[in-house]
Amino acid sequence: MTDWMTAFTPSPSWLFLIIAAISLIESLAVVGLVVPGVILITAAASLAGHHDLAIFALLIAAFIGAVIGDGLSFLFGYYQRHRIPHIRPFRSHPEWLDRGVNFFERYGVLSVLIGRFVGPVRPIIPLVAGMLHMRPATFLWSNLGSALLWAPVYVLPGYLLGSTWQQLFDLPSGSQRWLVLLAALVVSLIIVFSLLRSQLTRQGRGYRLLAGLARRHPRLRRLWLALRTTRPEAELPLASLALFLISLAALSGWTLWVLNQDGPLAMDQQLQALLLNLPLIPLAQVAEWLAKAGDTFGVLALTAPWAVWLAYRRAYAVLLHMAAALGGIALANTLFKQIAGRVRPDIPDYLSGSFSYPSAHTSTAVVLYGLTAAFVADRLPPRHRAPAYWLAILICIPMALSRLVIDVHWLSDLVGGALLGLVACALVRLSYHSFARQNPPPAPWKTLSLASIALLVGRILWLPHA
Incomplete structure (x- = not known):
């Protein structure tokens, strides 16, 4: 070849x-x-x-x-x-x-x-x-x-x-099937999620089918109306409900599988062996920057200007839901890590005493950027919402993969973190649909983005790992 x-x-x-x-x-x-x-x-x-x-x-x-x-x-x-x-x-x-x-x-x-x-x-x-x-x-x-x-x-x-x-021609024994399985899993999840989003909107066939069932069955109709009581003008959040059920089931099954293993999974060890054979030194510094961007100080730097603006505009529904999501995911990560007690591949000084499963950087990124994309999409017509979600995905993937580059997580930690983040996103979106009565006001996003980037750069350059 x-x-x-x-x-x-x-x-x-x-x-x-x-x-x-x-x-x-x-x-x-x-x-x-x-x-x-x-x-x-x-x-x-x-x-x-x-x-x-x-x-x-x-x-x-x-x-x-x-x-x-x-x-x-x-x-x-x-x-x-x-x-x-x-x-x-x-x-x-x-x-x-x-x-x-x-x-x-x-x-x-x-x-x-x-x-x-x-x-x-x-x-x-x-x-x-x-x-x-x-x-x-x-x-x-x-x-x-x-x-x-x-x-x-x-x-x-x-x-x-x-x-x-x-x-890539000299893969460790057994790596090929895990890489193929991982690629097939990612593609399948993307296809399933896209189909659910398209089918469970008002124009989707799945939405119309469920609406027809609700009209014919009184109990289903009461449940249907209960979900729409506070915001009758909004779409029924069937996509959020489906995301919650699927991701919760997947998280439960995946966590049980991880906890029942004696140490890392076979695919974790094989992928780590593969990465050790690749020339990733140029990416190590980028991974360190992403590590700082995704820790407590980094998230505070990114969100502080937006939080101040939301408070100033009295958009308390968005502000409280984002704060609850980030606080809740931090607590959930702490509990999961203590329960799993999984040792990291490598333990730098700033992670001393911290366990591996799930990846907090991954779950936090999914919550932060996933919910941001969802709130932005609320202000867009349905046909223009996909780019917001794809941009969030493109930000979350490097954040997650950087944890493999600096060798502080196993691949299965990233999967668990992503699933935990999706559960949190779905719960917050369901809650926001029930309590929020209006969409977020239009933001001066250029000014706020520049402020966030400036604070984040300062955090990366001058503050140690949180």
């Missing part, structure tokens, strides 16, 4: 040009919708990682290509705004432009910054920004900022895959 890759790998200079070209094409209006840019750039970055090409140069190449691609799309929209609706494919698919216009009107200047990460509108937003005559200087800094974030997100995973390709 390695010989085959070597034989068909272009020269380093060509690889830089190929990555830049893929980034450019993937960002072009319309073309980016049909070109599988993610697959192509991952493959090219994997080849580059396999041959240890300079990662900084690759990131620069991807950055330049992305900036040029969005820039060309913007210029085309800026100078041909009247012709674009009448040319193919927009003449046949006017909804593509409508989707981009709606996204741009909703997020304004930030649409260019975040639109690069939202698949359906990614190649359309720069074109729409030009058509609506966004100021070129404003577009330029948004374009540069989004490309600066986009390049590492798209290039680094492929590069890491290529640089560790050889080690």
Whole structure:
């Protein structure tokens, strides 16, 4: 396999040009919708990682290509705004432009910054920004900022895959089946959760089926109405109820399995052996930063500006539910750790006396970012809610995996922490539906986000581990 890759790998200079070209094409209006840019750039970055090409140069190449691609799309929209609706494919698919216009009107200047990460509108937003005559200087800094974030997100995973390709052929005995099982489990949970969310909303078939059953059976009808008494205008939180039941059952079964084992699970030891064979030193510092960002001081730094603002706006329902969620998950982690009494793989000084199961960083991240996504989604129409949840998932996954990189948790600890966090999220959402009478007020999120980031950076740089 390695010989085959070597034989068909272009020269380093060509690889830089190929990555830049893929980034450019993937960002072009319309073309980016049909070109599988993610697959192509991952493959090219994997080849580059396999041959240890300079990662900084690759990131620069991807950055330049992305900036040029969005820039060309913007210029085309800026100078041909009247012709674009009448040319193919927009003449046949006017909804593509409508989707981009709606996204741009909703997020304004930030649409260019975040639109690069939202698949359906990614190649359309720069074109729409030009058509609506966004100021070129404003577009330029948004374009540069989004490309600066986009390049590492798209290039680094492929590069890491290529640089560790050889080690992946030398997996410890039995690791393959656990990795396949883990991947299948993650994919299955994502599919099941997505189906539940779509089926248990007002437009879903599952919702209509349950509503029909409630109309025909008096006892079910009383239960149905009881769940809707305080907020009749809101959706019945069937998704939250289903999430609570499923995650509680999964947490119970998983915890029993962990407690019945003599030490770590087989997959824990095999995955740890796999990680020890991978060159993870560059990620160790990032993992340490995430460890500080996810501990008590880090969570306080992130939430303090928002808590002050919620108190100022008298949004007590959101404030109290978030506070109860974070306090409750801290207490639950303490109790679970004492009950399990599981020893960590490695015990640094700041974790002396602390047990392993479940991962408090993972459960806290799921609660903090999961509930934040849910409260944000409350203010969005149903078709725009998915990105908020996906962003929360993309934040929680690195937070959890960092615990493996610094070797203070087993994989099964992360699973237990995630399930515990989901239970807490579901309980809080059910309670919020019952007691809250209005959605959170619109927030000055840019100011609050900058304040949170500033406090978090200060915490990481100057405070020790909590």
